[in-house]
Amino acid sequence: xxxxxxxxxxxxxxxxxxxxxxxxxxxxxxxxxxxxxxxxxxxxxxxxxxxxxxxxxxxxxxxxxxxxxxxxxxxxxxxxxxxxxxxxxxxxxxxxxxxxxxxxxxxxxxxxxxxxxxxxxxxxxxxxxxxxxxxxxxxxxxxxxxxxxxxxxxxxxxxxxxxxxxxxxxxxxxxxxxxxxxxxxxxxxxxxxxxxxxxxxxxxxxxxxxxxxxxxxxxxxxxxxxxxxxxxxxxxxxxxxxxxxxxxxxxxxxxxxxxxxxxxxxxxxxxxxxxxxxxxxxxxxxxxxxxxxxxxxxxxxxxxxx
Amino acid sequence: xxxxxxxxxxxxxxxxxxxxxxxxxxxxxxxxxxxxxxxxxxxxxxxxxxxxxxxxxxxxxxxxxxxxxxxxxxxxxxxxxxxxxxxxxxxxxxxxxxxxxxxxxxxxxxxxxxxxxxxxxxxxxxx
Numbered sequence: 001x002x003x004x005x006x007x008x009x010x011x012x013x014x015x016x017x018x019x020x021x022x023x024x025x026x027x028x029x030x031x032x033x034x035x036x037x038x039x040x041x042x043x044x045x046x047x048x049x050x051x052x053x054x055x056x057x058x059x060x061x062x063x064x065x066x067x068x069x070x071x072x073x074x075x076x077x078x079x080x081x082x083x084x085x086x087x088x089x090x091x092x093x094x095x096x097x098x099x100x101x102x103x104x105x106x107x108x109x110x111x112x113x114x115x116x117x118x119x120x121x122x123x124x125x126x127x128x129x130x131x132x133x134x135x136x137x138x139x140x141x142x143x144x145x146x147x148x149x150x151x152x153x154x155x156x157x158x159x160x161x162x163x164x165x166x167x168x169x170x171x172x173x174x175x176x177x178x179x180x181x182x183x184x185x186x187x188x189x190x191x192x193x194x195x196x197x198x199x200x201x202x203x204x205x206x207x208x209x210x211x212x213x214x215x216x217x218x219x220x221x222x223x224x225x226x227x228x229x230x231x232x233x234x235x236x237x238x239x240x241x242x243x244x245x246x247x248x249x250x251x252x253x254x255x256x257x258x259x260x261x262x263x264x265x266x267x268x269x270x271x272x273x274x275x276x277x278x279x280x281x282x283x284x285x286x287x288x289x290x291x292x293x294x295x296x297x298x299x300x301x302x303x304x305x306x
Numbered sequence: 307x308x309x310x311x312x313x314x315x316x317x318x319x320x321x322x323x324x325x326x327x328x329x330x331x332x333x334x335x336x337x338x339x340x341x342x343x344x345x346x347x348x349x350x351x352x353x354x355x356x357x358x359x360x361x362x363x364x365x366x367x368x369x370x371x372x373x374x375x376x377x378x379x380x381x382x383x384x385x386x387x388x389x390x391x392x393x394x395x396x397x398x399x400x401x402x403x404x405x406x407x408x409x410x411x412x413x414x415x416x417x418x419x420x421x422x423x424x425x426x427x428x429x430x431x432x433x
Contacts, residue, residue: 041311048307048378052340052367161309165380169416223369226341227327235326235342235367239380246309 004289007282011275018271024087025264032193032257038159039190039250046247049240053206056233065230066176067237070205073182074125077149077171078102079203079245081187081252082136084156088260091188091196092135098198099136099186103127103146128180130171132249149174159253161246168242175204187248188255194262196255203244206237313382314361317353321375323368324348332370339370343379345422347430362388362430364423381423388431397424 002010080099082092107113108123115123128149131137137151150170155163174180183204188196225232307313322331324346348361366379400421404414 038310042309044312045307045309045378048376161380164309169419173413173416223338223340223371226325226339231326232340232342232367235365239366239378242380243309 002285004282004285007278007285011278011282014271014274014278018268018275021264021267021271025261025268028088028257028260028264032254032261035159035250035254035257039247039254042243042246042250046243049236049243052236053233053240056229056236065233065237067172067204067206067241071178071181073122075179075181076106076124076127077130077174077180077183078127079130079167079171079183079185079187079248080132080136080140081185081248082131082133082139083252083256084134086135087263088256089263091256091259092133092139094196094198095186095188096136096139098200099129099140102184102186102200124182130167132167132252155249156253159250161242164246164249165242168238168245171204171245172238172241180204185245185248187252188259190251190254190258193258196259201248203241206240307376307378308380308382318375319351319353321348321350323377324363325368330368332368332375334373336370336372336375338372339368341368343368343377345419346426347433348377348382360385360430360433362426364426365419383427383430385431385433388427390428390431393424393427393431397421397428400424 078099080095082095086092104114106115106122106124107127108115108125111125113123113127126147128147129140130149130152131140132152132155134153137148137153140146140148152163152167171180171183175183182202185201185203187199187201189199191197320331320333322329324330324344326342326344330341343363343366345365346363348363349358350361351358362381362383363377363379364381366377369376369378400417404417404421
């Protein structure tokens with residue numbers, strides 16, 4: 001039976017914790033709104049880029065561009081997006097697990113994975129990781145069996161396009177230089193504030209959407225192209241790649257905040273429940289102590305009388 | 307238009323852009339054209355009057371359709387948006403790294419681009 005003082009200390013500590021989790025939930029909610037605004041702001045730009053690519057890449061230029069060239073995916077890079085901070089439930093764990101699962105399933109058997117070249121359409125011969133976010137970097141840093149291409153730091157200090165640009169340029173140049181045959185992204189897709197889904201998405205080679213449909217659209221777009229269509233495509237494709245990375249980063253941030261909100265909400269609720277129990281226990285103990293004291297007094301008085 | 311949102315939307319009289327094939331001036335009624343932009347300074351004359359304003363743009367493309375002109379770029383900054391200190395540092399870093407490379411290196415283009423971007427920022431910031 002803990003003493004009154006112990007329980008009192010416990011109560012104070014739990015209520016402090018509750019205060020903190022509550023505050024963290026509020027902060028996460030505010031950041032979530034910000035991330036959602038950034039997603040909104042990006043939309044018109046993304047639409048433009050997608051449009052122009054589907055117009056331009058619907059034709060013969062397709063094979064010519066190095067970012068569109070599909071090769072047998074032997075050397076692969078996985079871009080994993082985790083967060084810098086914890087306290088967000090299974091957010092980072094899910095990403096790390098999914099990344100590991102992908103490696104296990106798609107790395108060819110002779111190179112240390114489980115994929116059998118006879119059974120599946122494609123296997124990779126080597127997989128490197130590019131990790132965004134401190135949590136994932138710690139995780140894969142502890143597991144030396146994974147080759148890390150590059151760790152990106154400080155992506156989340158400020159929501160901004162510049163970091164995405166930097167990553168995009170580096171990844172693209174490795175791809176063009178044929179150091180890589182394909183690039184995938186693993187990140188949390190934002191569905192709603194309470195649900196996220198881990199997705200694996202191909203980043204490179206770029207696969208333009210909507211072939212035939214785009215051709216029709218293209219006919220109505222009567223522009224003069226300068227220097228020519230291929231030249232414009234050269235310029236626009238890297239923008240598209242950077243933009244995809246930016247989108248993944250934003251989705252990931254929004255998801256992280258959503259996950260943290262949920263986790264902190266649960267923590268706050270648990271703390272409240274615990275406080276209730278402790279208060280009850282405290283009151284019981286207090287009453288027991290009072291009763292005991294009364295009994296002692298009465299007993300003492302009886303003894304004197306006798 | 308940038309990935310971070312619409313930077314600017316207003317009636318203009320004239321725009322001079324850093325086209326990939328040299329400077330390109332656009333006046334109202336220009337034929338529809340779609341062209342690549344270089345990293346450089348974009349100057350425009352607001353229709354409501356006042357002097358020309360300058361933006362540092364980081365590549366992208368330009369769409370002109372009769373009376374509308376759309377610039378799609380990765381970054382667009384006015385003089386007051388630019389962190390000159392950072393740009394100076396970025397320029398120094400890129401230049402240092404470039405010195406040790408020859409033009410065939412995979413990193414060369416990337417770094418050259420970074421240096422150019424920093425240069426343009428400095429130029430606009432000091433105008």
